[in-house]
Amino acid sequence: xxxxxxxxxxxxxxxxxxxxxxxxxxxxxxxxxxxxxxxxxxxxxxxxxxxxxxxxxxxxxxxxxxxxxxxxxxxxxxxxxxxxxxxxxxxxxxxxxxxxxxxxxxxxxxxxxxxxxxxxxxxxxxxxxxxxxxxxxxxxxxxxxxxxxxxxxxxxxxxxxxxxxxxxxxxxxxxxxxxxxxxxxxxxxxxxxxxxx
Amino acid sequence: xxxxxxxxxxxxxxxxxxxxxxxxxxxxxxxxxxxxxxxxxxxxxxxxxxxxxxxxxxxxxxxxxxxxxxxxxxxxxxxxxxxxxxxxxxxxxxxxxxxxxxxxxxxxxxxxxxxxxxxxxxxxxxxxxxxxxxxxxxxxxxxxxxxxxxxxxxxxxxxxxxxxxxxxxxxxxxxxxxxxxxxxxxxxxxxxxxxx
Numbered sequence: 001x002x003x004x005x006x007x008x009x010x011x012x013x014x015x016x017x018x019x020x021x022x023x024x025x026x027x028x029x030x031x032x033x034x035x036x037x038x039x040x041x042x043x044x045x046x047x048x049x050x051x052x053x054x055x056x057x058x059x060x061x062x063x064x065x066x067x068x069x070x071x072x073x074x075x076x077x078x079x080x081x082x083x084x085x086x087x088x089x090x091x092x093x094x095x096x097x098x099x100x101x102x103x104x105x106x107x108x109x110x111x112x113x114x115x116x117x118x119x120x121x122x123x124x125x126x127x128x129x130x131x132x133x134x135x136x137x138x139x140x141x142x143x144x145x146x147x148x149x150x151x152x153x154x155x156x157x158x159x160x161x162x163x164x165x166x167x168x169x170x171x172x173x174x175x176x177x178x179x180x181x182x183x184x185x186x187x188x189x190x191x192x193x194x195x196x197x
Numbered sequence: 198x199x200x201x202x203x204x205x206x207x208x209x210x211x212x213x214x215x216x217x218x219x220x221x222x223x224x225x226x227x228x229x230x231x232x233x234x235x236x237x238x239x240x241x242x243x244x245x246x247x248x249x250x251x252x253x254x255x256x257x258x259x260x261x262x263x264x265x266x267x268x269x270x271x272x273x274x275x276x277x278x279x280x281x282x283x284x285x286x287x288x289x290x291x292x293x294x295x296x297x298x299x300x301x302x303x304x305x306x307x308x309x310x311x312x313x314x315x316x317x318x319x320x321x322x323x324x325x326x327x328x329x330x331x332x333x334x335x336x337x338x339x340x341x342x343x344x345x346x347x348x349x350x351x352x353x354x355x356x357x358x359x360x361x362x363x364x365x366x367x368x369x370x371x372x373x374x375x376x377x378x379x380x381x382x383x384x385x386x387x388x389x390x391x392x393x
Contacts, residue, residue: 041302042373049377115291119250121377127250 001183006076008179013072016065017180020100021158023058027051028155035148052111053123059104066097080174092161099154106147113139225351231270234356234390236263241387242282246366247379255294255378261286266316266390268356273321278329280314302373309336317341329360335369349387360386 003010009017033039034047077086111120112130115137120128133139168176242262248254264280284304289295299306316331325348333342344362351357362384366372372380 041297041300045297045302045373116293117252119248119252119377121249124376 004072004075006073008075009183010072011183012068014180014183016061016068020058020061020065023054023061024100024154024158027054027058028151030054031148031151048118049121052107052120055104055107056120056122056128058100059108062097062100062104066101069097075179078174078176080168080172081176089164092157092164095157096154096161099150099157103147103150103154106143106150109133109143110140110147113143115140225356229353230351230356231268233265233267233393235265235393236280237355237389237391240389243385243387245383245385246374247381247383249377255289255298257287257289257294257298259284259286260288264314265393273327274319276316276319278314278316278331282312283310284312284335285310303371305336314342333364336371338369340368344384350389353392355389355391357387357389360384360388 001010002012004013030047030051034044034051039047077089081089108120108128108131111118112133113135115135117130117135120130122128133143165177165180168174169178240262242259244257244259246255259282262280262282264278266278267276269275269277283306285299285306287295287298287304289298298304301307304312312333312335314331314333316329318330319327320330321327322345327346328343329346330341330343332339342362342364344360347359349357349359364382364384365380366382367375367380
C-alpha cells in the first residue's frame, strides 16, 4: 500500500505527488500576485513571506520526492502507451522533478542575494539561513529572473503533464490518471491485464 | 501649563554646577540653561528596527524636522518640548526601504505628513539626566510615550542632549513585518537646541 508496485503507485508516491502539485500551483499564484499585480504593500510583504515558507516546504518535499523516485521502483508503463508516449512521459517527469528542485532553490537564491537581506522566517518559527551567495542588486535581479524563467518552464511541463493525464483519462479512457488517484493496484492491474492480453 | 505647549524632547539637568561630575559635560546651573530653544537642523534623529536572527535590521534617519523646547529656570518639571518630524524625509540604506517606509504600509506619508510629539511631563532623574513623557501622534493615533534624556554639551548659545526611547509601532498601525522585524523601534537622537 505504501510502496509502489509493478502495477501502480503506493500511498507515499501519491501523497507526495498531490501535495507538491498543490504547493506548486499555490506558489505560482502567490508569486504572480505579489510580483505582477499592484497590491497593498502590507499584503505584498505578507505574501512574500508566505511564498518563502511554502516554497521551502515545497523544496523539502521535492527533495523527499526525488530521493523516493530514485530508490523506489516505478510501475510498469500501461500497455496503452506507445513507446514514443512513454519516452515523452519519462522526459516530462524528469523535467518536473528537476524543476521542482531548481525553482525553489533559485527562489532561495533571490532571498539570499537580495540587498534587502530580509530573513527567511519559516512560518514565523525558525530562521532559515541565506545561501552563501554574493549580495548585490545585479545578483538579486539575476536570480529573480532565473526564478521566474524556471517557474514558467515548469508551468509549461505542468501543463503538458496535466493535459496528457486528462487526455488519457477522458479520451483514451485508460488508467494513467486513475492510478495516481488510488493506491489500490486493483483497477490499474486489471487494466494492464485486460489490455495486455 | 505653558510648558506643555512645547516639545517634549528635552530635559535639563539642573544640578548645581558645583556638584556635577566633571566628566563629559558639566551640567549648567539651571538658571544659566533656562530659556527657549529651537531644535537645530544639525540634530540627528536615528532609528533602528532589529530583525529576527540578528543582523542589521532596518536603520535610518529623518532629515526634516522642527521643534522647540523651553527649559524652566525655576522648576525643571515645567520644562517642555514640541517636536514635529516629516517622515517623508526618511533615509535608509536603499531606496526600496525608504519607499516602503513612506508607503501606506508604514508612515503613509500621502495621508499623514507629520509625526508630532508634545511633552506632558518632564522628570529630572540625575544631575544631567531626565525623562520626558508626552503625546506622540503618528498615522492619526496618539499615545503616551517616554524618552530618556542625557545632557551631552552646552554653552551659552546652545545645548545638546542624547535622547533615547523605545516605541512599539503596532499601536500606531505600523505592525507590518512583525515578527521578522521587531515591534519595538529604538530611537537614538542627538538633539541640539539653539537659544532663541
